[in-house]
Every structure is written in structure tokens, then in C-alpha cells.
Amino acid sequence: MRARRRQKVVDSLSFDQIGERFPAMNHPSSTSVGFEDDCPLFHDLSREEREQLASISRLKTLSPQQYLCRQNAPSDWVFNIASGTGLIERLSSTGRRQVLAFIFPGDFAGLNNSSQFEYGIKALTDMSAYEFPREKLYTLSEDLPHLKANMRSIGALVQALTFDQLYLLGQKKAHERxxxxxxxxxxxxxxxxxxGINLAxxxxxxxxxxxxxxxxxxxxxxKLKQDGIVATPAPQTIRILDLEQMQDLADIH
Structure with a gap:
């Protein structure tokens, strides 16, 4: 049991070695995104530039409920989710929790200017993620304009999602949320x-x-079931019966 739950770290791999040892990463349709264009960090990067990224990365695998990073730990790493589902959470001094985001393959986390993580990242399923030393990544971005632009785009996307959540929490009724x-x-x-949306x-x-x-x-x-908007054929599955009505309630089109 201990061996199954132990975190595993794979040493730095070349781009070719990643393809050989993790074949699913050669296919953009796979749930393991790896160094594919599905991830915003790698958009417009040449093979040589991706090799440079691969040379400073390592792969970590986690079991459900294990932490990729913990709140207040030194923020020495930046993460690209390769497979699985996780969440980003923040705990108050009284122990109350806010889930800030759910993360999926291709998502990027850990870009910040603080010396400590202001949140924790926890696996909800078996999950793997590439780790990049933060300082090395920032230094490399100074030499790779596309990488630097991608990091800025990721920051802008995170800000947009944050604004969406603030609007949601401040303006929406419970069933609309x-x-x-x-x-x-x-x-x-x-x-x-x-x-079918199968929830982790x-x-x-x-x-x-x-x-x-x-x-x-x-x-x-x-209420949504009574109104004919959703059904739940299984405890962790949501089926949307009236997508247009749901979009109206969510104010998303």
C-alpha cells in the first residue's frame, strides 16, 4: 500500500525520450498532453525550444488526495498537468477552504512572483505533472520570446477565470452557479x-x-432535475438535457 501511494519522480528526459517512454504523449488527442500544442505553454515553440524545456523538467506522479504542492511551501516549481484531474485550493487561518480551480491535462499552475505558494494543488484522481524549476523557466523565457509570450497569455487567462469566478460568487443564485x-x-x-459529464x-x-x-x-x-435541465444517471455523472436553458441560467453563450 505504501509503495502505491508514494510519489514518483522521473529524472529530466529529452523530448525524444518522453515520446519513447510515454507513447500517449505523441498524440494530441490523448489525455496525457505532455509537450504537445494542447498546452498553452508550448504554443509556437520549435522542437529545439521544446528540447530545452524538456531538459529542465521532471515528471511526478501522484495518487488521489496527494499534493503536488502545499500552501505556504516554497514556490520553487511550476507545473504542467500531463494526466488526471486535480484542484487548486486555499485554506484560511481558521481552516475554511475555497476551491479556486479544477485542473486538467494541459493546464499550467504555479506561475507567481511570491516566494511561497499561496495555495495547494491536490490530485483528485491518479495524476501526473511535469515540474519545471521556476527560476530556470523564467531565465529560459528571457531567451525564448514565444515562451515568454505564452507565459503572459497564461497569466491573462488565469486572471480572466478569476474574474468569472468573482462574478459568479457575487451575482448568481445557487442553481445558476x-x-x-x-x-x-x-x-x-x-x-x-x-x-455525460463524469465528475472526479x-x-x-x-x-x-x-x-x-x-x-x-x-x-x-x-431543482435542475425537476425543471428538466439535467439528469443524474449515476452519482458522479451529470447529463445535460436542456443545454440552451442551462446556458441562459449560467449567462454563458
């Missing part, structure tokens, strides 16, 4: 379709993301 969550998962979760997160995770209690999430889901 849940509609926003469903659309958000439909757009971001690999393999999600209106016929618990209702507590969803509640902490939407600023609600678990009971309110359950009542809101019951």
Missing part, C-alpha cells in the same frame, strides 16, 4: 459531453468551488 459549473466542466473536462470531484469540492454548502448543492441539483 451550478449551471455555470456544469458548463465550465463541459468546456474544460476531457471527454465531457452533454450526454466530490459534492464538497463543488460546494467549496461555488461558495455554497453541500446541502445547497444537493437542493440546486434537485
Amino acid at each position: 451550478l449551471c455555470f459549473f456544469c458548463i465550465h466542466m463541459l468546456e474544460r473536462m476531457p471527454g465531457a459531453t452533454p450526454e 470531484m466530490s459534492r464538497q469540492d463543488i460546494a467549496d468551488f461555488l461558495g455554497m454548502t453541500v446541502e445547497t448543492v444537493s437542493r440546486s441539483m434537485a
